[in-house]
Every structure is written in C-alpha cells, then in structure tokens.
Amino acid sequence: MRYCNRCGADVSFIVPAGDSLPRFVCNSCGHIHYENPRLVVGCVATWEERILICRRAIEPQLGFWTLPAGFMENGETTTEAATRETMEEAGAKIIVDAPFAMVSIAHINQVHLFYRGRLASPDYAAGEESLEVALVAANEIPWNELAFRSVRHCLERFLEDRASGRFQFHETALTPLASTP
Amino acid sequence: MRYCNRCGADVSFIVPAGDSLPRFVCNSCGHIHYENPRLVVGCVATWEERILICRRAIEPQLGFWTLPAGFMENGETTTEAATRETMEEAGAKIIVDAPFAMVSIAHINQVHLFYRGRLASPDYAAGEESLEVALVAANEIPWNELAFRSVRHCLERFLEDRASGRFQFHETALTPLASTP
Ligand SMILES: [Zn+2]
Numbered sequence: 001m002r003y004c005n006r007c008g009a010d011v012s013f014i015v016p017a018g019d020s021l022p023r024f025v026c027n028s029c030g031h032i033h034y035e036n037p038r039l040v041v042g043c044v045a046t047w048e049e050r051i052l053i054c055r056r057a058i059e060p061q062l063g064f065w066t067l068p069a070g071f072m073e074n075g076e077t078t079t080e081a082a083t084r085e086t087m088e089e090a091g092a093k094i095i096v097d098a099p100f101a102m103v104s105i106a107h108i109n110q111v112h113l114f115y116r117g118r119l120a121s122p123d124y125a126a127g128e129e130s131l132e133v134a135l136v137a138a139n140e141i142p143w144n145e146l147a148f149r150s151v152r153h154c155l156e157r158f159l160e161d162r163a164s165g166r167f168q169f170h171e172t173a174l175t176p177l178a179s180t181p
Numbered sequence: 182m183r184y185c186n187r188c189g190a191d192v193s194f195i196v197p198a199g200d201s202l203p204r205f206v207c208n209s210c211g212h213i214h215y216e217n218p219r220l221v222v223g224c225v226a227t228w229e230e231r232i233l234i235c236r237r238a239i240e241p242q243l244g245f246w247t248l249p250a251g252f253m254e255n256g257e258t259t260t261e262a263a264t265r266e267t268m269e270e271a272g273a274k275i276i277v278d279a280p281f282a283m284v285s286i287a288h289i290n291q292v293h294l295f296y297r298g299r300l301a302s303p304d305y306a307a308g309e310e311s312l313e314v315a316l317v318a319a320n321e322i323p324w325n326e327l328a329f330r331s332v333r334h335c336l337e338r339f340l341e342d343r344a345s346g347r348f349q350f351h352e353t354a355l356t357p358l359a360s361t362p
C-alpha cells in the first residue's frame with residue numbers, strides 16, 4: 001500500500017498513537033488503513049458415501065484437487081459463503097449440516113473454515129475456476145495431488161469422524177513448511 | 182474508497198471481468214481492491230464458576246458490558262487473537278480450551294468467534310479499552326447492560342451448556358433488529 005484510499009496522499013507504515021502494531025497511516029488526512037486476516041470458507045459435501053472435490057483451473061495450485069472453498073464476501077454469512085462457493089466451483093447445491101473444521105494459517109493471514117454438508121442431488125459441473133469436479137469414495141481421494149494442507153487436514157478429520165460415527169468441530173493452526181536447504 | 186492504494190489514481194465501483202460483484206477498481210493501473218468480512222475474536226473466560234466481563238471505555242456501546250474480544254490481526258491464529266484480546270482488555274492470562282461460538286453478522290461484514298477458556302490465576306485489570314473488569318457469577322451477569330447481541334448469545338449458550346454438563350460448538354447468524362416506526 002502506497003497511497004491513502006480516502007484522499008490519495010502518501011501513507012507511512014507507523015505505529016499509530018495508542019496502538020501497538022504498525023499500520024499504513026495517511027500523511028495528509030491521518031486515515032488508518034487496517035489490514036486483517038481473511039476468511040476462506042468451504043464445504044466437505046457428500047452424496048451418499050462419496051465426497052465432492054474439484055480440480056483447480058486457476059493458480060495457486062492449478063491442476064491440483066481441492067474442496068470447494070473461497071474468500072468470504074461482505075454481506076454474507078459463513079453458511080452462505082460455503083453454499084455459494086460450492087455452487088460456483090462445483091455446480092452443486094448443498095444442504096449445510098454444521099461447521100466442521102477451522103484452520104488458522106497466520107503466515108498468510110487466512111483462516112479456513114470448512115462445513116459439513118450434503119448434495120441436494122447428485123448433480124455437479126465444473127465452474128469457471130475448476131477443470132473438473134468428481135464425487136469420490138474415500139479410497140479414491142488423490143492424497144498426493146491435493147492443493148492445500150488445510151484441505152488434507154479437513155479430509156483426514158472427516159474420514160476419521162465418519163468412521164467413528166461422531167462428527168466434532170476441529171480446530172488447528174498450520175505453520176510454514178520447513179524449506180529444504 | 183476513492184483512490185487506488187497502489188498508484189493513487191481514482192477508482193470506480195464496477196464489476197470486474199469474470200467477477201459477479203462490484204469492486205473498487207483502479208481507473209489507471211487496474212488494481213482490484215477486494216473488501217472482505219473481518220473476524221472479531223474473543224473468549225468466555227472463567228475462574229472457578231465466575232465469568233470475566235469488561236465494561237467498555239470506548240465506542241460503540243461505551244459503558245456497556247462485554248466479553249473480551251476484538252479484531253483479529255494479521256500474523257496471528259484465532260487462539261492467539263483470543264488470548265491477546267483478553268490480556269489487552271482485561272489484563273488476564275488465559276488457558277484456551279476450545280472454540281465455543283461463531284456468529285455471522287452479515288449486515289456489518291463481521292464474524293464473531295468466541296472461545297472457552299480459563300484464567301491462569303484470579304488476576305485481572307482494566308486495559309485501556311475497559312472502564313472496569315469483573316468476575317461475575319451467573320446470577321450477576323448484567324443482561325440489560327450487555328454491549329452486543331453476539332455476547333448475549335454466547336453467554337446464554339455457555340450457561341446452558343455448563344448446566345447440561347456438555348459444551349458444544351454453536352453457530353448462528355444475526356440479522357438487523359427491526360427499527361420501531
Ligand atoms: Zn488520506
């Protein structure tokens with residue numbers, strides 16, 4: 001950020017009076033531009049025993065498989081975001097059951113929230129951001145071609161809970177992967 | 182928003198190509214300024230049977246009682262946000278137990294997330310944003326002087342779950358209150 005979005009003047013990255021963290025503060029009008037983590041909301045949606053997954057048509061992780069999910073928009077609830085993303089990316093109408101997994105990823109300023117849900121019918125179709133969409137059995141999940149660690153976490157917990165007969169709400173945090181020297 | 186924060190030129194509020202919602206788009210460099218809901222994270226923290234509450238020293242709802250909570254910051258997890266806010270507003274160190282309640286408030290573009298936690302010791306002190314802090318028994322909660330509906334929802338569910346002996350994760354959405362004509 002280089003310019004104030006209210007008056008167009010330059011900004012400085014400084015700690016405002018009474019604050020404890022640096023912010024982009026306008027050198028002219030004084031407006032403080034707060035930046036906050038974003039919520040990514042998605043769904044583990046099933047039809048009978050099968051799970052709905054999408055192969056990404058966009059970066060990052062183009063070509064890899066994911067659960068339908070995306071940035072929550074202003075003006076919607078978390079449930080509405082999960083429903084909308086599943087329709088946009090997988091062409092599938094879902095009945096949302098319950099929040100299922102929440103993953104904080106502090107180093108990219110995101111919180112991922114996945115619901116459990118069921119397809120209203122076995123109809124789906126790749127949206128603009130998907131190359132293909134599939135309903136897969138547990139033993140067909142492409143574990144080595146998953147796009148994101150939060151998706152892996154969610155699918156692992158989902159299969160465990162389903163096997164145990166009791167779904168819980170899961171919370172975790174992911175830290176950066178160690179880079180190989 | 183009137184000016185691009187990358188180049189300082191004017192922005193227009195239009196639907197970008199391939200998008201479905203209007204965004205602030207720079208008329209010069211084309212940068213799209215996405216705006217997303219913000220997470221407010223807090224805690225129902227207890228010492229023995231008592232609950233930690235704060236009386237607000239700032240607007241909105243100055244003078245009303247709330248649970249320690251505030252906007253999640255970039256670079257932290259949701260658990261860290263709950264811990265930090267409880268320290269900042271109530272001067273109390275907590276042990277976080279589990280996520281407890283999530284409240285979507287679409288008309289103000291917020292999601293409120295409350296944890297359950299316990300004070301590490303019965304020590305607390307009003308921070309800069311609090312007039313006073315108290316540890317109250319269930320029958321001492323100032324129901325008619327609570328600052329926010331999400332806080333009321335959280336406290337109600339907490340007392341119900343505690344009475345039943347089983348804590349669950351609760352999710353709900355709040356819509357605008359009807360205005361009296
Ligand atoms: Zn300015």
Ligand SMILES: [Zn+2]
Binds near residue numbers: 187190207209
């Ligand atoms: Zn620009």
